[in-house]
Every structure is written in C-alpha cells, then in structure tokens.
Amino acid sequence: MSHFLNADGSTKFPFSWTGTPSRYKDMGTDELSAVDKEVVEILMKFTDKLPTMGLVRVYNSMHPIIDIEGIYLLLKLC
Amino acid sequence: MVGRIPMETVTEVREDPLEELAESNWPAKGGYRWVATDVRNQLSLFRWSHLLNSWLNCTPVITKGVSGGIVSLERVSAIDRICHGQEGATEKFFYMYMCHFSQLHVQLPLDDFTMGMLCALNVAPTQLHPKCWAYMQAFRVLCQSLYLQPSPYAFLYFYDTRPRQLTTWLCSDKSSQHQQIGRVFSILQAF
Numbered sequence: 001m002s003h004f005l006n007a008d009g010s011t012k013f014p015f016s017w018t019g020t021p022s023r024y025k026d027m028g029t030d031e032l033s034a035v036d037k038e039v040v041e042i043l044m045k046f047t048d049k050l051p052t053m054g055l056v057r058v059y060n061s062m063h064p065i066i067d068i069e070g071i072y073l074l075l076k077l078c
Numbered sequence: 079m080v081g082r083i084p085m086e087t088v089t090e091v092r093e094d095p096l097e098e099l100a101e102s103n104w105p106a107k108g109g110y111r112w113v114a115t116d117v118r119n120q121l122s123l124f125r126w127s128h129l130l131n132s133w134l135n136c137t138p139v140i141t142k143g144v145s146g147g148i149v150s151l152e153r154v155s156a157i158d159r160i161c162h163g164q165e166g167a168t169e170k171f172f173y174m175y176m177c178h179f180s181q182l183h184v185q186l187p188l189d190d191f192t193m194g195m196l197c198a199l200n201v202a203p204t205q206l207h208p209k210c211w212a213y214m215q216a217f218r219v220l221c222q223s224l225y226l227q228p229s230p231y232a233f234l235y236f237y238d239t240r241p242r243q244l245t246t247w248l249c250s251d252k253s254s255q256h257q258q259i260g261r262v263f264s265i266l267q268a269f
Contacts, residue, residue: 003144004148004149004187011170012193013188013193013197014197015164016162016163016164016172017160017161017163017205017245018201019112020200021199021200022199022239023241024199024234024238025239027234027235029235032235035229036231036235039226039227039228039229042226043224043236046224
C-alpha cells in the first residue's frame with residue numbers, strides 16, 4: 001500500500017503548486033456534515049471556558065520564529 | 079584557515095559543488111509567471127548531499143515503526159524551485175520545508191487530516207504557509223486531547239483562506255466569527 005498514492009495511481013494530495021487554491025470564508029454550520037458539526041460544537045464549548053488572556057501572554061513570550069527561506073527538501077517516492 | 083579543515087570534510091564536499099556549477103548553466107524552467115517572484119527566487123539550502131545527510135542524522139522525518147523506505151530525500155538542483163511541477167520527472171516527488179520536521183513535529187507519512195487539508199485547499203505542502211501548518215498541528219492536538227477526530231472542514235469553520243491573484247504562500251487567518259478559538263490555536267501552536 002502506498003502512503004501517498006491512491007489505488008488508481010493518483011496522488012492523495014497535490015504534489016505540485018496549483019494556480020487554484022480554494023477560498024474559504026465565514027463557513028456556516030449548515031455547510032458542515034453532522035460529524036464535523038459535532039466536532040465544532042464541542043470545540044466551541046471547550047474554548048469558551050479557557051482563560052485566553054493569560055495564555056496569550058505566554059504565547060507572546062514563546063512564539064516560535066519560523067524561517068522558510070531556503071530550506072525546502074526534495075522527497076521522491078520510492 | 080584552510081589548513082584547519084579536516085581532510086575528510088574536504089573530500090566529502092568536493093563532488094556536489096562541481097555538479098552545482100554545471101547545473102547553474104542549465105536554462106531556468108519557464109512557465110511559472112503565475113507564481114509570485116519571491117517564491118520563484120527561493121533557493122534550497124540542500125543543493126549538497128552532505129548538508130542533507132548531516133541534517134537527516136539529527137531530525138526525525140519518518141514516524142517510528144514505519145519503514146524508512148517510503149520516500150528518499152534527495153538534493154535539490156540549482157535550477158529547481160518549490161513551485162515547479164512534475165514535468166520530465168521519472169519519479170513522483172514533492173517538497174517539504176525543513177521546519178515541518180524540525181519545528182512543527184510533522185512526520186511522514188502524513189495523516190488523513192493533513193492530506194485532507196491539502197486536498198480541501200488544493201495546495202501542495204510547500205504552498206501552505208508554515209504558520210498555517212502550525213495552526214493545523216495545534217488543531218490536531220486539541221482535537222485528539224478531547225478524543226475528537228480532527229477534520230479539514232471543522233478546521234476551515236474556524237479559519238478563512240484568501241488566495242492571491244499571483245500565487246504565493248497560502249495563509250489562513252482566524253475567521254472573524256471565531257476570534258476566541260483562533261486565539262486558542264495560536265497559543266497551542268507555540269508549544
């Protein structure tokens with residue numbers, strides 16, 4: 001079984017850059033499947049109770065610097 | 079200074095730079111005007127095998143217990159760019175950023191949530207900004223800690239994407255409706 005290819009030989013995700021990335025904006029719950037809706041509802045319940053201001057301060061002091069320049073890797077399927 | 083470099087290091091680096099010199103005379107690949115210039119100008123650091131090998135020695139790329147033979151990591155030629163497609167390639171390939179493995183704890187093979195995200199957004203792994211990869215990792219951890227199955231559309235309920243006319247790294251921003259959960263993901267991605 002290939003980890004990256006479907007049974008018909010197509011790739012499981014785009015391997016190369018595409019000129020048509022998808023736009024998502026203000027998705028409504030009516031656009032979600034029943035399973036996804038449940039995930040969203042539980043996450044909302046959970047996050048509303050988190051003391052975010054304190055966490056934001058921790059985050060600001062620990063924010064990782066991610067550098068993407070000149071560091072890409074080439075992976076070929078075996 | 080040269081005298082201080084150990085002999086084996088000199089032997090090791092000798093081969094690739096010659097190839098590199100020859101490659102830089104190859105004509106640049108055309109047909110990528112639809113990609114922003116700063117993307118096309120990115121050069122990989124891994125044009126030399128010895129650099130790639132020493133980096134691989136200290137960074138886990140493949141999940142433990144999975145055969146290391148699912149992909150081979152290879153040096154990038156002087157004219158190859160992250161936005162280039164599969165034209166003329168004998169084997170299928172994709173690019174990843176070093177920070178995926180060294181900072182964001184991504185390991186291969188990619189899980190269904192990550193591959194589903196790339197499909198839903200219709201982007202290659204390097205086309206999605208590492209910041210968005212960090213959000214995705216945070217979302218995955220949050221879902222898993224609550225025994226929920228992370229799904230691409232549940233993620234996209236909280237995040238918006240705004241593709242640009244000239245293709246560049248795709249970023250995701252907190253949806254204006256959900257600032258609160260967006261903050262939580264931002265915090266989680268820092269850990």
